[in-house]
Amino acid sequence: MAFYGKLGSFPRKRHIAHKTEPGYRNEGIYYEEVITTAGFGRAYSIAYHLRPPTRVRKVEAAGSLAVEIAEQSVLRHHHLKSAPMKPAGDPITGRVPLMVNTDVALSRCRPVNLQAELYRNACADEILFVHKGSGTLSSLYGVLPFKPFDYIVVPHCTTYRLDFEPGIQSDLLIIEATNHVVIPPRYLNPDGQMRLGAPFAERDLHGPREILVQDREQDTTVVIKDGTRLTRYTLASHPFDVVGWDGFVYPYTFNADDFEPITGTIHQPPPIHQTFEATGFVVCTFAPRLLDTHPEAIKVPYAHSNVQADEVLYYVRGKFGSRRGVEEASFTLHPHGIPHGPHPGTIVASRPVTRTDELAVMVDTMRPLQLTRQAMEMDDPAYPYSWLE
Numbered sequence: 001m002a003f004y005g006k007l008g009s010f011p012r013k014r015h016i017a018h019k020t021e022p023g024y025r026n027e028g029i030y031y032e033e034v035i036t037t038a039g040f041g042r043a044y045s046i047a048y049h050l051r052p053p054t055r056v057r058k059v060e061a062a063g064s065l066a067v068e069i070a071e072q073s074v075l076r077h078h079h080l081k082s083a084p085m086k087p088a089g090d091p092i093t094g095r096v097p098l099m100v101n102t103d104v105a106l107s108r109c110r111p112v113n114l115q116a117e118l119y120r121n122a123c124a125d126e127i128l129f130v131h132k133g134s135g136t137l138s139s140l141y142g143v144l145p146f147k148p149f150d151y152i153v154v155p156h157c158t159t160y161r162l163d164f165e166p167g168i169q170s171d172l173l174i175i176e177a178t179n180h181v182v183i184p185p186r187y188l189n190p191d192g193q194m195r196l197g198a199p200f201a202e203r204d205l206h207g208p209r210e211i212l213v214q215d216r217e218q219d220t221t222v223v224i225k226d227g228t229r230l231t232r233y234t235l236a237s238h239p240f241d242v243v244g245w246d247g248f249v250y251p252y253t254f255n256a257d258d259f260e261p262i263t264g265t266i267h268q269p270p271p272i273h274q275t276f277e278a279t280g281f282v283v284c285t286f287a288p289r290l291l292d293t294h295p296e297a298i299k300v301p302y303a304h305s306n307v308q309a310d311e312v313l314y315y316v317r318g319k320f321g322s323r324r325g326v327e328e329a330s331f332t333l334h335p336h337g338i339p340h341g342p343h344p345g346t347i348v349a350s351r352p353v354t355r356t357d358e359l360a361v362m363v364d365t366m367r368p369l370q371l372t373r374q375a376m377e378m379d380d381p382a383y384p385y386s387w388l389e
Ligand SMILES: [Fe+2]
Pocket: 304, 306, 311, 334, 340
């Protein structure tokens, strides 16, 4: 969750009347909706609607999003090249699942159409990493602008619409978290504030900027995803009819270029790049940074045997010093149980280099990831042998 946020109007205490005249059905109030997480146990927000948010005209099946898992008969490294992926669909229907386990699903999306219907993920927080494109995410919390290299963190059950500015092919990496996405607790002091020395701070997180009061008594459809099941709800009025809200649950952005890298005289381990975490995985940002300054430092990462973790890197921008052959929009998957490390020649090549301009997003999972059919279509089968001369 983010920090306390508020926008628009709300009454001076929780659960008292927020008065308006005449109000829906002349009842004289705005209608409170309390959005809680973990039952009533964790962060919540309270929003005030023009009309009750529960008025449903129709509930119907809208199909399923069954993920096609590819058979993997061997344990090996993978290099998936998603750069040639053809644009298709809209910001929701165009999503192509690539790697999944019970905690997290990674997809790519290059939409060509406007989002056809409002969308709500009932079973996952979503992190939408904006590789390319700018625009807005609209929800009951208001209008949230986004730009390239933003992570957009969207809590469970946020009904939303994505709109991109025209002129450039938008491009998203989508990380769906079964549990809640949080700022790493070790970045917070006992008072709940981000510590001095954490690689980002409250000023780097941006919530919705303006409230969006859609006063429309007209049928509006929302496609709700819970797991693989899709359900279409037809609401009797537009759900973005909120005059104000406050609380800790709302979508927000964090730009990868606002990540302040922590560097050392010798190689620092991946947790210094950590940005978010959720049950079963972490997200790290490899941002442009100074390389290690010790005169004998080896400036590319050491070979590493990862036990009980699958490591995914998504390459966003720049030249990637420890890898040969990767390109923008490549993924590497270095799974549990086998070592990986810098490619031959990269240690020597890095000696005179003092900084790196690479930008990459890492997702490290505790449980093994499964690859989808679409992922295997992007796979370079020669990659496991790429450490030979
Ligand atoms: Fe590693």
